[in-house]
Amino acid sequence: MSATVAARRVAYETIRAVHESDAYANLLLPASIGRAGLSGADAALATELTYGTLRRQGTYDAVIAIAAERGIHEIDPAVLDALRLGVHQLLSTRVASHAAVNESVELARAAGGRGAAGFTNAVLRRVSRDTPGDWMTHVAASARSDDEQLGLLFSHPVWVVRAFRRALAAEGRADELEALLTADNAAPRVTMAALPGLAEAPEDARRTPFSPIGFRLGGGDPEGTVRGSGGRIRVQDEGSQLAALALTRALPVQEGERWLDLCAGPGGKTAVLAAEALRHGAALEANEISPARAGLVRRALEGVPLDVPVSEEDGRTRAADAPRTYDRILVDAPCTGLGALRRRPEARWRKAPSDVPGLTELQRELLDAAVGALKPGGVVAYVTCSPHLAETAGVVAEVRRGWGEALEELPARDVITALSDADPGLPAQADGSGRAQLWPHRHNTDAMSVSLLRRV
Incomplete structure (x- = not known):
């Protein structure tokens, strides 16, 4: 053969x-x-x-x-x-x-x-x-309809086409739908991260425009660079890097803070949090309900000289058992994954509209429990690799209603813009929130959504 x-x-x-x-x-x-x-x-x-x-x-x-x-x-x-x-x-x-x-x-x-x-x-x-x-x-x-025609020509289920249109319309950019669908069908470029305080990008690398720890190699297999760094340089989407950094850099860190990564698997964001915690004298804990994914988290942390305990519990229980304990919590919630279709193309055919209600209920419960585990003044970053409005704006709005004046939103858009060398062009959302939405066709990242909430 x-x-x-x-x-x-x-x-x-x-x-x-x-x-x-x-x-x-x-x-x-x-x-x-x-x-x-x-x-x-x-x-x-x-x-x-x-x-x-x-x-x-x-x-x-x-x-x-x-x-x-x-x-x-x-x-x-x-x-x-x-x-x-x-x-x-x-x-x-x-x-x-x-x-x-x-x-x-x-x-x-x-x-x-x-x-x-x-x-x-x-x-x-x-x-x-x-x-x-x-x-x-x-x-x-x-095709029998305009939406079905878009779905067939750009190889997306019709319900995903409609969800993307609504999410873009929330920014006044519904006319970018075809550009987004096209970007989903293009192979993503490999993006690397140098863990802050522990590694630097190679001299011949090209810095990414938005994440201060991101870079791209000139070519070749990145595996040698990853192995040679002892785990301190890793392959990681720039949007994932920004989601973790948005939490650590939303407010100045005070030495001795306690942080929690509530849904940590597979551990890429956890590694960034650990490096940031090490730099600032904070303590980090991680939790992942899946034992296999918890193993990936431990492996991801091998390059960071910080003791990070990894528990294997339902995140809702883990947070509920620690009221008013943490200064910062990352809730990288289980979601439809519609923002990562470039990397996991089969996901578009495995998800259905009927999956969304169950996921949004889980997301709301995780975020609500995380807020309860915050100290007064503490911050939670709610992150999904999906732009679906029910999984992003809808979940945050429902949790904010439940907490009333005890919970305020910080402007994630401003935090990410301040991190970036180039203007990421993150417009206001139709709901008036400070949520930041990244896009494959605009930022060459996964369609990551980031909201920052502070317990008053």
Whole structure:
């Protein structure tokens, strides 16, 4: 088997695992590449084929339905994944058409025999006869509404398209919807963080515009830089860096403060908090309900010479058991993850509108418990990797109503702007809050939402 064929098989098997076993591509793919012995261009090919196919799955399914003259639910799932991979190569890569068709046919043959191979060959040859532009015209014409058309063309579920539009409209920027959807389908650039007080960016690195600890390397695999730093330099989205720093730098730190990271897994923000606590003479505790993720938190903290106890409890219980204890608390709440679709493209197909009410109830309970665990004058940062207004503005508004005058909002937008070398352009929200909303298409970050609340 040639390396290029092996790269396609790795991509196919990863996509199958995502759909069949709810695997996470970002966790499975690197291990699969290693097992297959892929490196250089072939590893890059496997990565592009996997993520590209998952990102554009909604569009490709519409193309397949038209070319096959049947609904995708009538196609065997293993054969459908071979078709998706083939369509991606035909419409979005420079892979030769005959190679894209032939290799996909062989994948289908292995999954379903001669009949599946013949069907796959016929569908992909039909797709190859029209240009990518022609197919976008066909797909657009198949939509039943304007929102469905956007969803098909930009490969997002319709409910996500509508949620994004509402979130942008809250800033008076509803006209940026297509730019946001486009950004979600682009591979994110690798961003690094040098833990403050413990590491510096390499001399040849380029500083990021908003986070004072962020940088990007000129190229190559960042793993060597991470290993060489002893964990003090790490891969971390700039929005994640800003969310942690917004808490530590919202107000001057007094020596001896007690901090808590309530929902700490997988530990990237915890590491930033730990480095900041070490610099200022504060104490940090972390909590994560999942034992596996708690293990990741401990691993993330290995590069910071600070004793950070990590508990494994429900965050609501953890906070309720410590009333008026902490000066600063980070609530990086479980959410839909709609702000990180660039990195986890399969997430858009796994979430549904019915998931939101349960998540917002959990988010409200976590934030409410965290406020109760604050000392008077203490600050909580409520963070979600989602711009959905129900998970952001709605949760904060409900908790503020419950606490009344005992809780005030600090301007997260101003705090993040003060951290930044460039103006991040964080406009006022329609609800008049100080919430900061970052965006992939504007800031080249995940769509991170940050609110700062102080107990009076």
